Amino acid sequence: MAQKFQAIRGMNDLLADQLPYWQQVEAAARELFADYGYREMRVPVVERAELFQRSIGEHTDIVEKEMYSFEDRGGDRLSLRPEATAGLVRAAIEHGLLHNQRQRLWTSGPMFRHERPQQGRYRQFHQIDCEAFGYPGPDIDAEIIQISARLWRKLGIRGLALSVNSLGTPEARQRYRSVLVDYFSNRRAELDADSLRRLEANPLRILDSKNPALRSLIDGAPRLVDHLDDESRRHFDGFLELLACSGIAAEVDPRLVRGLDYYTRTVFEWRTGALGAQDAVCSGGRYDGLVELLGGEATPAIGWALGIERVVGLMQATGLGATDTAPAVYLVLSGEHAERAGLALGEQLRDALPGAGVLANMEGGSLKAQMKRADRSGAAYAVILGGDEAARGVAAVKSLRTAAAQQEWPLDELPRRLAALIRPGETSGSNDGG
Numbered sequence: 001m002a003q004k005f006q007a008i009r010g011m012n013d014l015l016a017d018q019l020p021y022w023q024q025v026e027a028a029a030r031e032l033f034a035d036y037g038y039r040e041m042r043v044p045v046v047e048r049a050e051l052f053q054r055s056i057g058e059h060t061d062i063v064e065k066e067m068y069s070f071e072d073r074g075g076d077r078l079s080l081r082p083e084a085t086a087g088l089v090r091a092a093i094e095h096g097l098l099h100n101q102r103q104r105l106w107t108s109g110p111m112f113r114h115e116r117p118q119q120g121r122y123r124q125f126h127q128i129d130c131e132a133f134g135y136p137g138p139d140i141d142a143e144i145i146q147i148s149a150r151l152w153r154k155l156g157i158r159g160l161a162l163s164v165n166s167l168g169t170p171e172a173r174q175r176y177r178s179v180l181v182d183y184f185s186n187r188r189a190e191l192d193a194d195s196l197r198r199l200e201a202n203p204l205r206i207l208d209s210k211n212p213a214l215r216s217l218i219d220g221a222p223r224l225v226d227h228l229d230d231e232s233r234r235h236f237d238g239f240l241e242l243l244a245c246s247g248i249a250a251e252v253d254p255r256l257v258r259g260l261d262y263y264t265r266t267v268f269e270w271r272t273g274a275l276g277a278q279d280a281v282c283s284g285g286r287y288d289g290l291v292e293l294l295g296g297e298a299t300p301a302i303g304w305a306l307g308i309e310r311v312v313g314l315m316q317a318t319g320l321g322a323t324d325t326a327p328a329v330y331l332v333l334s335g336e337h338a339e340r341a342g343l344a345l346g347e348q349l350r351d352a353l354p355g356a357g358v359l360a361n362m363e364g365g366s367l368k369a370q371m372k373r374a375d376r377s378g379a380a381y382a383v384i385l386g387g388d389e390a391a392r393g394v395a396a397v398k399s400l401r402t403a404a405a406q407q408e409w410p411l412d413e414l415p416r417r418l419a420a421l422i423r424p425g426e427t428s429g430s431n432d433g434g
Contacts, residue, residue, distance in 0.1 A: 010115070010123030020322035021312040022126075026108065028154045029128050036147055038104040038130060043087040045110065049079040055086035055262055055290055059201035066113040080112035084129040085262075085287065085303055086294070092133065093296035102134030108308075120278030120310050130284075131303035133291070138235050141266045141286065141302055142242035148270060148282050148304060149248050155311070156320050160281060162248065164268040165256040166236040167204075168228040170289060173264075176227040177203055183221050190217050204257045210277075223254040232265050239266055262287040266302065274317045275310060282306035326378025327357030328422050330400075332370040335387035339364075342385050345395070345411065349383070352415035356422060375400055380422065383414070397421075 007013055014022065033040070049069045056062050068080040081087055084107050092098050092105070108128040115121055130147060132140050145162070152160055167173055180203045184191060191199065192214065195206045207218055228236070243250050250268070258267045267285030275281075284304025291299035315322070329349055333342035342360055349358045359377055361370050367386070374382040384396040395414055398406040409417055 008123070010117035012122060012124070018312075020325050021315055022308060024322050025155065025308055025311050025315075026128070028151060029106075029108075032147055032151055032154065033106045033130065036104070036143070038106045038132075038147075041088060041091065041105050041107050042109070043081075043084065043091045043107060045081055045112075046078050047081055047087050047090065049077040051086050051090055051294070052079055052082060055089070055294060056083070057202065057262070059198075060205070062113060066115055068112045068114060082113045083111055084109070084127060084305065085131065085290070088129065088131055089290055089294055089296070089301070093291065093294060098133055098291060098296055098299050102132075104132050106130045118278070120275050120307070120313055122309060126308040127305045128308060129303060129305045131301065133299055133301045135302070136288075136300040138239035138242055138266070141239045142246060142248075144284070144302060144304055145243065145248060145268065146246055148306070149246075151306075152270075155315065157311070157314060157318070159274065159318075160270045160272050162243075162250040162268060162270055163253040163256050164240070164243075164250045164266065165253050166225060166228055166232055166265050167257065167263055167267055167285070168224065168232040169264060172227060172229040172232060173204070173224070176222070176224050179222050179227065180204065180206075187217060190214070207255045207257050218255060224257070225252070225254050235265055258283065258285055262290040262293070264288045268304070270306075272314055275313055278310060280307075281310045281314060325357075326380075327359040328353055328380050329356070329358045329418065330374035330377050330379035330382050331358065331360040332367065332374055332382050332384040333361050334367050334370070334385070335390075337387045338385045338390045341390045341411075345383075345385065345414070348415045349418060352419040353422060381418070383418070 030040075049067065052067060053063050058064070062082050067082050070078060072078055088105065088107055092103065097103055106129060108126070110124050110126050112124055114123055117123060130144055132144060149162075152158070168176070181199065184195070184199055184203060184206060188196065188199075191206070192209075192211050194211075195209055195214065198205045204224075206214075207221065209218065240250065240252075256267055256269060257263075263285045265286040265288065268283070269280045270282040271279045272281055273279065282304055284302070286300070286302045288300045289298075291297065291301060331342050331346055331349075333339045346358050346360045357379075359379060361373060365373070367384075371382065380399070380401055382398045382400055384398060389395055389408075393411050394408050395411055396406055396408050397414075397418065
């Protein structure tokens with residue numbers, strides 16, 4: 001027996017009945033980005049490994065444990081992208097998009113991290129990224145959060161909580177780092193193995209530990225917000241004021257540090273209690289030094305990424321529906337003459353009802369069997385064309401979802417009359433000959 005292949009662990013198939021949720025999220029995001037003047041870019045899935053080592057940070061879990069990296073035949077060290085921001089910045093620098101320019105951009109697609117698969121966390125996952133370059137003030141910080149807040153409303157998602165914090169400048173964070181190292185060094189015996197490793201390499205990441213045994217120790221640690229430089233504090237206060245003016249509630253979380261080294265000043269997360277341990281649905285912040293770090297001119301920047309799997313999971317967990325993909329019409333075709341005429345009739349109906357869906361029966365079958373297929377398809381109407389109807393130039397129209405009486409209409413009037421029935425008040429653009 002031939003070997004049966006299965007998907008790689010943590011890399012999931014998206015089946016046809018799941019895709020309507022994804023398409024709903026993607027369409028809503030695309031419309032919102034257009035409303036706010038953000039333009040789409042697409043960047044490669046594979047980049048040089050050094051790009052992520054330099055941008056994300058060599059001592060982060062992503063680089064140390066999770067990246068899919070390999071050497072290609074030319075000897076280059078490459079990685080599947082674990083996140084989108086670094087590639088987007090690389091592309092913007094390479095193509096001169098940041099030279100004396102400001103950019104509002106977005107991108108989307110699959111990302112890859114070798115993590116332990118669990119609900120809401122997969123090895124191939126999908127993100128939508130929103131990024132703005134060249135804007136130094138807190139107004140852009142508030143705007144990109146407005147976009148995310150409007151997306152939740154557009155999708156009908158409620159109950160998300162926004163947490164915000166400021167990491168200050170790299171200089172302020174370096175001073176805070178020394179204070180934090182002193183605090184945790186005096187309590188080494190209470191730290192777990194991961195925290196001991198982070199103590200020397202990246203002590204701020206200890207604040208983000210998910211180990212409940214460390215909660216009281218972390219709660220007692222010095223707070224970064226108390227060590228901010230004056231400029232960062234003014235920026236953060238202005239940001240909070242703009243959020244309040246926008247009617248967006250936010251909680252200042254002094255333990256929110258984010259997992260990527262490139263963040264500066266504003267950081268934030270939208271969280272939910274409906275998805276278990278993976279509570280972050282959308283996260284981001286400022287990365288004012290990243291463009292320069294990757295070879296460009298110093299450029300302020302900010303962005304966020306949302307996990308599509310988590311947004312879809314949240315919609316399903318809270319009973320939000322996806323777009324209906326059932327066809328409007330199912331063509332029941334009985335006999336060779338009807339089957340030949342039915343293919344042409346289907347095209348006429350699709351002209352009259354663009355996007356509504358016209359599903360034609362294939363491979364024959366009795367009238368009874370075809371009517372069962374029509375009902376299972378979810379279609380609103382069955383258009384029945386047999387040899388007798390085709391010879392007389394008519395078709396029967398039967399409502400599959402109401403008790404309305406079956407009707408018989410001339411074929412040359414069918415596209416126009418069906419369009420008026422399914423989309424009342426709209427002017428049909430069909431070439432139906434009626």
